[in-house]
Amino acid sequence: MYLIGFIFMIVFGAYAVVKKQGRTLSHPTLVYVWIIVSVLLIYSPLHFQRRMVEGLFIPLAILAAIGMVHLWERLRVSRRPFIYQTTVLMFLVVFLPLTNVQIVLQDIQHYSATKSLPYYITDQEVESLSWLQSHTVRDAVILSTAYSGNFIPAYSLRRVYIGHGPQTLFLTDKKILVDKFFSSEMSSAEEESFLREFGITHIFIGQVEQEHSLPDFSSRNFLELVFSNTDVSIYRVISH
Numbered sequence: 001m002y003l004i005g006f007i008f009m010i011v012f013g014a015y016a017v018v019k020k021q022g023r024t025l026s027h028p029t030l031v032y033v034w035i036i037v038s039v040l041l042i043y044s045p046l047h048f049q050r051r052m053v054e055g056l057f058i059p060l061a062i063l064a065a066i067g068m069v070h071l072w073e074r075l076r077v078s079r080r081p082f083i084y085q086t087t088v089l090m091f092l093v094v095f096l097p098l099t100n101v102q103i104v105l106q107d108i109q110h111y112s113a114t115k116s117l118p119y120y121i122t123d124q125e126v127e128s129l130s131w132l133q134s135h136t137v138r139d140a141v142i143l144s145t146a147y148s149g150n151f152i153p154a155y156s157l158r159r160v161y162i163g164h165g166p167q168t169l170f171l172t173d174k175k176i177l178v179d180k181f182f183s184s185e186m187s188s189a190e191e192e193s194f195l196r197e198f199g200i201t202h203i204f205i206g207q208v209e210q211e212h213s214l215p216d217f218s219s220r221n222f223l224e225l226v227f228s229n230t231d232v233s234i235y236r237v238i239s240h
Contacts, residue, residue: 004102008092009060009064010060011064012063012065012068015067015071016063016066016067016070017063019070021067022066024066030059031059031062034055034058034059035060038052038053038055038056042056047165048166051166071088072085072088075088121151124230124231125231125232126155128227128232128234129151129152129156131234132155132156132204132227132234133156133158136202137201138157139159140158140159140202141159141160141161141198141200141201141202142158142160142161142200142201142203142204143161143181144205144206145162145212146168146171146175148206148209149161149163149164150163150164152204161174161178161198161200162174162175162178179212183213184213184214184215191215192222196237201236202234202235202237203217203223203234203235204234205232205233205234205235206231206232207231207232217235221238222237222238223235223236223237224236
């Protein structure tokens with residue numbers, strides 16, 4: 001996938017290097033080192049190593065632009081400049097958008113075939129997240145499933161116990177605890193101990209959480225219902 005996305009920049013960038021056009025840059029070493037370091041980081045032993053590729057297009061685009069300009073100038077002084085330049089333009093117009101089209105078609109196919117999770121949040125969920133932002137302190141910690149934990153921070157600006165996989169420490173262990181908590185596999189005492197041990201201040205119960213065999217949170221003397229609408233309930237962990 002990366003090769004498909006970068007292939008044109010790699011080709012024109014390599015052309016610039018072969019023709020020694022990189023010397024026209026004020027700091028060519030920076031561009032070359034940037035590319036080498038980025039490629040090495042892609043293979044680093046980290047869960048989020050693929051994120052390291054996000055800035056790689058910058059030095060590649062710089063070299064590719066230099067290569068394209070050099071090629072264009074050479075075609076301009078060739079025997080048949082119009083034919084050659086038109087061919088290059090048509091090639092770029094036809095093939096450059098292919099990666100974007102491929103990504104869009106791939107997403108359409110994937111999301112049409114997969115119905116396991118909602119791919120948007122409801123107005124009621126937005127309302128609950130706005131409430132979290134305006135009615136909780138900045139260091140509040142929200143407990144939810146990993147699914148809800150992916151968007152809670154973005155809308156409420158609050159931390160979550162579990163959320164985005166590569167950015168959640170001890171993800172596997174936390175998933176086990178969260179599943180037990182929302183599936184009524186803990187006693188009331190274990191629930192309270194779990195919440196207090198990890199400094200959890202609020203429990204978010206949205207549509208995905210409601211698919212579990214939830215315990216009767218309303219009967220817990222250490223929890224208080226502080227928000228509720230048709231889709232979401234939020235409980236606050238009462239301080240000692």
